[in-house]
Amino acid sequence: MSDEALILRNGQLAQEDAPELLDTDLMIEKGRLKAVGPKLPAVEGVAEIDCTGRIFLPGLFDVHVHLREPGREDKETIATGSEAAINGGVTGIVAMPNCTPAIDSGGMVQSVLDIASREARIPVLTTGCITKGRLGQELANIGGMHARGAVMITDDGDPVGNHQILRRAMEYAREFDLIVASHCEVKELSGVGAMNEGEVSYRLGIPGIPAESEEICISRDIRLAHLTGAHVHIQHVTSGEGMRIIERFKEDGIKVTCEVSPHHLIFNETHIEDYDTHYKMNPPLRTAEDNAILLDGLKRGVFDVIATDHAPHTDFEKQLDFASAPFGITGLETALPSLYQHFIKPGHFGWDLLVKRYAAEPRRLLGLDLVEFKEDAPVNLTLFNPERETHFTEDFMRSKSRNTPFLDKQVQGHVEMVILGDQILLDRISRSS
Ligand SMILES: [Zn+2]
Structure with missing residues (x-):
C-alpha cells in the first residue's frame, strides 16, 4: 500500500465495552487513520472499498x-x-x-x-x-x-x-x-x-x-x-x-x-x-x-x-x-x-x-499499546465478513500443519482483510462495485 490513501466505507466498528456496533468509514493514509466517522467525504484520487456488512475489528x-x-x-x-x-x-x-x-x-x-x-x-x-x-x-x-x-x-x-x-x-x-x-x-x-x-x-x-x-x-x-x-x-x-x-x-x-x-x-x-x-x-x-x-x-x-x-x-x-x-x-x-x-x-x-x-x-x-480507532492512530485492522463462509481446506490454511477439527469444514464468517501500519497483509475482499 505504501503511502497511498484508502477509504474503507460503510463498515461497522466493534469496540470493547460498546455493545452496539458503530457505523463508520475509515480513511487510511501512510499507515495511520487519517479520518474516522460516518459519511466521510470522497477525496479525488483516493481509492474506496465498500465494506457494507463488514465488521471493523482491531x-x-x-x-x-x-x-x-x-x-x-x-x-x-x-x-x-x-x-x-x-x-x-x-x-x-x-x-x-x-x-x-x-x-x-x-x-x-x-x-x-x-x-x-x-x-x-x-x-x-x-x-x-x-x-x-x-x-x-x-x-x-x-x-x-x-x-x-x-x-x-x-x-x-x-x-x-x-x-x-x-x-x-x-x-x-x-x-x-x-x-x-x-x-x-x-x-x-x-x-x-x-x-x-x-x-x-x-x-x-x-x-x-x-x-x-x-x-x-x-x-x-x-x-x-x-x-x-x-x-x-x-x-x-x-x-x-x-x-x-x-x-x-x-x-x-x-x-x-x-x-x-x-x-x-x-x-x-x-x-x-x-x-x-x-x-x-x-x-x-x-x-x-x-x-x-x-x-x-x-x-x-x-x-x-x-x-x-x-x-x-x-x-x-x-x-x-x-x-x-x-x-x-x-x-x-x-x-x-x-x-x-x-x-x-x-x-x-x-x-x-x-x-x-x-x-x-x-x-x-503484556503492557503493549492498545489499538485505537481515532485520527492519527496507527492502523491495526481486521475486516470480517459475517455473511461469507470460510472453507478450511488445505489450500486455505497457511500453517504448515493441518491438525484441526475444522479441517475441510465450512464455518460461517470470513477474514477478508488485514492491515497493519502501511502494509495490507491480507486482501480477500471483492471489489466488484
Ligand atoms: Zn499448555
Missing part, C-alpha cells in the same frame, strides 16, 4: 502460540505461524518456549526475536522457560531472558513439578515484573492419560486424565503466587471447577489472570467418540457441563483473555492411534470464524466481548 492478539522453531520446522516456523495468524485476523502473537532446544536463555530469546524481525510480518513476542531445558530441575536464567525481551516465563507443555523451584522462579519473576504463565497439571495424576477421565474414557478404553490433575495445580500455583507476590497467569483452563478456584482467589484480591481457548469452549469429550486425534489436547476436552461453565465465566469476566494454544503437529504424528498421537491442535486460523459461528451469531456474547478478550486485554496483559 487486529487480534494471541498470547499462547507454538511456533516450533527452532527444532521442529517440519511442523511450523516463525514465518508460517505468523502467516497463519494473519490468515485468522491476528496481528500479534506470543511464542511458547517448548522448542528444541528450549528457549531457556537470553541468547535463545534473542535468536527467536531476530528470526521474527526478519521473517514475520506481524509482531512476534516470545516467552522463556522457567527451568533449564524445561526439565523442571534447575531455574533458567530468568534475568537474562527478561533483559533480551521475554514477555513471560513458562514451562508450557509441562507444569513445574517441584513446588520449591516454582516458588524461587516466582520470586525472580516478581523482581523483574515478569508474568509466570502456568500449564497446570499434576503429572502423577495425569499419568499416561490421553483424554478426560470419566464415563466416555471408560467406554472408549482410553486412559483418562482427571480434572483434579488440573485443579490441584491451579490452586497450588495461585497460592505460591500469593506467597511470593508474583503475577501468575493460568493457561488454557478447561475445568469448570478449575475456573471457580481462580474466581474465588480473584475475589480475594489475589493477582491472577487466566485464559480460555476456543476449543475448550466449543468441544467436549463426546467429540472423541470416533477416536479422532484432532480432539486430543492437554489439558483435555472436558464435559458439556464444563463448556457451559467456561462460557458463563467468559461472559462474566472471569477469563481475562482468549488464547488459542495453536499447536501444530504433522499428519504423520496425528495419524497415530489416540493414545500415541501428540497433544494439541492448531487454532490461529479458525479462532475468529469459529467463535463467531458458535457464540456471536447465536447471541451468546457480542463483538464487544470478543474485542475485549482477544484484542484489548491480551495487549494490556
Whole structure:
C-alpha cells in the first residue's frame, strides 16, 4: 500500500465495552487513520472499498502460540505461524518456549526475536522457560531472558513439578515484573492419560486424565503466587471447577489472570467418540457441563483473555492411534470464524466481548499499546465478513500443519482483510462495485 490513501466505507466498528456496533468509514493514509466517522467525504484520487456488512475489528492478539522453531520446522516456523495468524485476523502473537532446544536463555530469546524481525510480518513476542531445558530441575536464567525481551516465563507443555523451584522462579519473576504463565497439571495424576477421565474414557478404553490433575495445580500455583507476590497467569483452563478456584482467589484480591481457548469452549469429550486425534489436547476436552461453565465465566469476566494454544503437529504424528498421537491442535486460523459461528451469531456474547478478550486485554496483559480507532492512530485492522463462509481446506490454511477439527469444514464468517501500519497483509475482499 505504501503511502497511498484508502477509504474503507460503510463498515461497522466493534469496540470493547460498546455493545452496539458503530457505523463508520475509515480513511487510511501512510499507515495511520487519517479520518474516522460516518459519511466521510470522497477525496479525488483516493481509492474506496465498500465494506457494507463488514465488521471493523482491531487486529487480534494471541498470547499462547507454538511456533516450533527452532527444532521442529517440519511442523511450523516463525514465518508460517505468523502467516497463519494473519490468515485468522491476528496481528500479534506470543511464542511458547517448548522448542528444541528450549528457549531457556537470553541468547535463545534473542535468536527467536531476530528470526521474527526478519521473517514475520506481524509482531512476534516470545516467552522463556522457567527451568533449564524445561526439565523442571534447575531455574533458567530468568534475568537474562527478561533483559533480551521475554514477555513471560513458562514451562508450557509441562507444569513445574517441584513446588520449591516454582516458588524461587516466582520470586525472580516478581523482581523483574515478569508474568509466570502456568500449564497446570499434576503429572502423577495425569499419568499416561490421553483424554478426560470419566464415563466416555471408560467406554472408549482410553486412559483418562482427571480434572483434579488440573485443579490441584491451579490452586497450588495461585497460592505460591500469593506467597511470593508474583503475577501468575493460568493457561488454557478447561475445568469448570478449575475456573471457580481462580474466581474465588480473584475475589480475594489475589493477582491472577487466566485464559480460555476456543476449543475448550466449543468441544467436549463426546467429540472423541470416533477416536479422532484432532480432539486430543492437554489439558483435555472436558464435559458439556464444563463448556457451559467456561462460557458463563467468559461472559462474566472471569477469563481475562482468549488464547488459542495453536499447536501444530504433522499428519504423520496425528495419524497415530489416540493414545500415541501428540497433544494439541492448531487454532490461529479458525479462532475468529469459529467463535463467531458458535457464540456471536447465536447471541451468546457480542463483538464487544470478543474485542475485549482477544484484542484489548491480551495487549494490556503484556503492557503493549492498545489499538485505537481515532485520527492519527496507527492502523491495526481486521475486516470480517459475517455473511461469507470460510472453507478450511488445505489450500486455505497457511500453517504448515493441518491438525484441526475444522479441517475441510465450512464455518460461517470470513477474514477478508488485514492491515497493519502501511502494509495490507491480507486482501480477500471483492471489489466488484
Ligand atoms: Zn499448555
